[in-house]
Amino acid sequence: MRLSDVAKQLRKIVGRDAVLDRAEDLMLYEYDAGVARSTPGLVVFPQTTEHVSRIVKLAAEAQVSIVPRGAGTGLSGGSISRDRGMVLVFSRMNKILELDLPSLRAVVQPGVVNLDLSAAVNREGYYFAPDPASQRSCTIGGNVAENSGGPHTLAYGVTVNHVTGLEIVLSDGRIANVGGKALDPAGYDLTGFLVGSEGTLGIVTAITVKLTRVSEAVSTMLGIFDTVDDAANTVVALTAAGITPTALEMLDGWTLRTVEEATHAGYPLDSGAVLLIEVEGLRESIPEQEEAVRQVCKKQKAREVRVAKNEKERALLWAGRKNAFAAIGRISPSYYTQDGVVPRTMIPATLRHIDQLGKKYGIQVGNIFHAGDGNLHPIILYDLRDQEQTDRVHQLCHEILEWCVKVGGSITGEHGVGLEKQNMMGLMFTQEELEVMERLRVALNPSSVLNPQKILPTTLGCGEVRIARSKPAEAHA
Numbered sequence: 001m002r003l004s005d006v007a008k009q010l011r012k013i014v015g016r017d018a019v020l021d022r023a024e025d026l027m028l029y030e031y032d033a034g035v036a037r038s039t040p041g042l043v044v045f046p047q048t049t050e051h052v053s054r055i056v057k058l059a060a061e062a063q064v065s066i067v068p069r070g071a072g073t074g075l076s077g078g079s080i081s082r083d084r085g086m087v088l089v090f091s092r093m094n095k096i097l098e099l100d101l102p103s104l105r106a107v108v109q110p111g112v113v114n115l116d117l118s119a120a121v122n123r124e125g126y127y128f129a130p131d132p133a134s135q136r137s138c139t140i141g142g143n144v145a146e147n148s149g150g151p152h153t154l155a156y157g158v159t160v161n162h163v164t165g166l167e168i169v170l171s172d173g174r175i176a177n178v179g180g181k182a183l184d185p186a187g188y189d190l191t192g193f194l195v196g197s198e199g200t201l202g203i204v205t206a207i208t209v210k211l212t213r214v215s216e217a218v219s220t221m222l223g224i225f226d227t228v229d230d231a232a233n234t235v236v237a238l239t240a241a242g243i244t245p246t247a248l249e250m251l252d253g254w255t256l257r258t259v260e261e262a263t264h265a266g267y268p269l270d271s272g273a274v275l276l277i278e279v280e281g282l283r284e285s286i287p288e289q290e291e292a293v294r295q296v297c298k299k300q301k302a303r304e305v306r307v308a309k310n311e312k313e314r315a316l317l318w319a320g321r322k323n324a325f326a327a328i329g330r331i332s333p334s335y336y337t338q339d340g341v342v343p344r345t346m347i348p349a350t351l352r353h354i355d356q357l358g359k360k361y362g363i364q365v366g367n368i369f370h371a372g373d374g375n376l377h378p379i380i381l382y383d384l385r386d387q388e389q390t391d392r393v394h395q396l397c398h399e400i401l402e403w404c405v406k407v408g409g410s411i412t413g414e415h416g417v418g419l420e421k422q423n424m425m426g427l428m429f430t431q432e433e434l435e436v437m438e439r440l441r442v443a444l445n446p447s448s449v450l451n452p453q454k455i456l457p458t459t460l461g462c463g464e465v466r467i468a469r470s471k472p473a474e475a476h477a
Contacts, residue, residue: 001062003041006086009062010044013054018045018092029069029087033134035336035384036077036419040067041084047092049167049175049205056203056449057173059086065452068199070110070142073134075337076418078145078198082453088203090141096120097206104211105164105181110141110204117209126211129156132414133322144204147196149414151247151321152278154372156212158414160195165208168194171445181208198416199451201444215280218246219290220314222306223275223297224268228252228355228367231273232348234300235371239344241296243289247278248372249321252351255328255366255379256320262327265320266313271303275371276321324368325379332364334384338397339415340404342374353403354378361396363389375413376404402427417455425457 003021010019020026020043030039041064046052059066065085072079081087094111101124108117114135118127131150132138138148144166149158156162165179179191194201225231231250238248251259251274256267267274275297279289294305308314328335342350351367354376358365369377378400382393401411405427412421425434438456 001064003064003084006058006062006064007042009058010042010055013058014044014046014051018047019043029072029089030080032069032072032074032077032079034075034077034418034420035334036080038080038082039084040081040087042086043089044086045089045092049169052088052169052203052205053173053175055086055088056169056171060172060447060449063447063449065449066203067451068110068141068145068203070139070145071113071134071137073132073138074142074146074418075339075415076146076412076420078416078418078451078454079142080419082419085452090139093141093205094139100181101126101211103181104213105208106211107165107206107208108140109206110139110144112140114138114140114143121211122214125214127214128162128209129153129212130159130162133325135322140207140209141204144195144207145198146414146416149370149373149375151249151276151318151370154248154370155244155246160192162210162212163191163195163207164210166191166194166204167206168202168204170202171447171450175205176202179208196416198418198454200441200454201450203450215246217283217286218278218280218314219286220308220317221277221279221290221293222267222308222317223277223293223302224271224304224306225273225275225300225302227272227301228351229348230301231275232351232371234275234297234302235347236345237296237300238293238372241292243292243296245277245293245372246280247276248370249276250274250367250369250371251276251321251324252367254364255324255368258331258366259320259324259327259368262330263316263320263323265316267320268304276317321368328366328379328381332381332383334382336380336382336393336397337415338376338378338380338400339412340376340378340401340409341413342376342404342407342409344372344374346407346409347371347374347376350376350403350407354400357396357399361392363393363396365396370413373413374409376400398424419454422453422455423457425455 007021031037067081067087069079069089090111093109095109098107132148143159253272260267297305364381366379
């Protein structure tokens with residue numbers, strides 16, 4: 001079936017204004033917040049689960065691929081169509097379907113913006129804990145697809161820890177429900193299996209999530225250090241001391257100065273690095289927690305530990321962190337954000353290694369990341385119009401991720417694999433392990449109509465995946 005004929009059928013399902021097929025409209029959906037680009041053949045805006053079911057049945061019949069898309073804030077190319085297929089945009093499926101506060105549950109459509117759910121229940125003393133930096137615009141459906149994290153998931157866990165049930169449309173258009181409101185339903189944990197699958201196993205149309213009670217008291221601190229090493233060593237020391245803050249974020253000197261010039265958050269311009277540390281709990285416990293953090297920071301050569309005096313100061317400190325990537329955009333035509341993970345004990349050595357790689361390739365690299373769980377986000381500045389420079393950036397990124405795996409980490413912490421990292425999966429998994437994943441995908445998506453050419457290496461079917469798994473490096477590496 002030709003795409004023009006598919007478009008006619010789609011308009012009968014969702015309405016004329018819910019289907020885009022003009023070149024000038026399709027251009028808006030050829031990229032996400034990452035670096036890859038590919039123009040889709042069609043863009044569709046469903047409004048109901050029934051719409052999605054009928055669209056999938058049509059796509060399967062016409063042999064047109066479907067790529068689910070939230071707000072397009074993803075960083076790994078997961079919502080990009082590689083074969084001029086159909087992009088399914090969920091911006092019109094944005095309703096909170098149910099709030100069950102006694103059960104600490106909510107049911108939402110995939111297009112609900114992350115922060116909007118917290119805003120809907122905040123007056124009642126609840127919020128949705130996963131908080132990606134893009135939470136003002138990213139959708140919960142996108143968070144489910146990528147298993148997103150955020151600063152405050154150090155203590156509370158990533159998206160999968162807050163999803164208890166899913167409604168999904170399978171590759172043949174059937175609608176299925178897995179999980180529910182119960183914390184531990186019987187049978188296989190299909191909910192956990194589907195979260196993070198990036199739309200390759202089913203299309204999520206409703207999500208049951210856990211709500212978290214707002215803590216009685218919160219304290220936000222800023223640890224100020226003269227060197228990156230001192231700040232990184234403090235992360236290790238806090239872990240060794242058995243202290244788990246609600247959030248533990250790190251900015252190196254170059255990044256914090258760039259952020260401060262844009263946001264005026266109160267970061268000291270002459271420092272080598274800062275740690276943004278947050279603790280929460282009963283009001284009586286906060287001073288003790290603050291003092292414990294302060295003592296560890298001081299032992300690791302912190303020159304100062306500031307405590308936000310009020311909600312305004314606290315909001316400013318977090319505004320600097322949350323708006324950091326926009327601040328970088330003010331000074332560079334392009335930047336590439338990586339998403340590797342290392343054990344916390346390896347953070348100091350990893351930051352030194354990233355600095356050496358930046359010098360090796362002649363590229364400016366800033367570091368702002370979730371230090372508490374070792375989830376790195378090196379920001380690599382470059383000009384996308386310069387092909388030679390772009391090639392160097394890709395090689396630099398590859399070496400960063402190779403290092404992460406070498407020291408016992410991962411190629412992604414929360415941004416997903418998508419198309420950006422699929423051919424690096426062989427760094428972490430053996431041929432046999434990848435084939436298990438392939439069999440699972442084929443079982444649920446036999447025709448590959450759902451988000452094809454994502455996550456698994458493109459060479460897997462030809463038996464050409466090269467395994468380069470290394471033993472974890474020693475701590476002194």
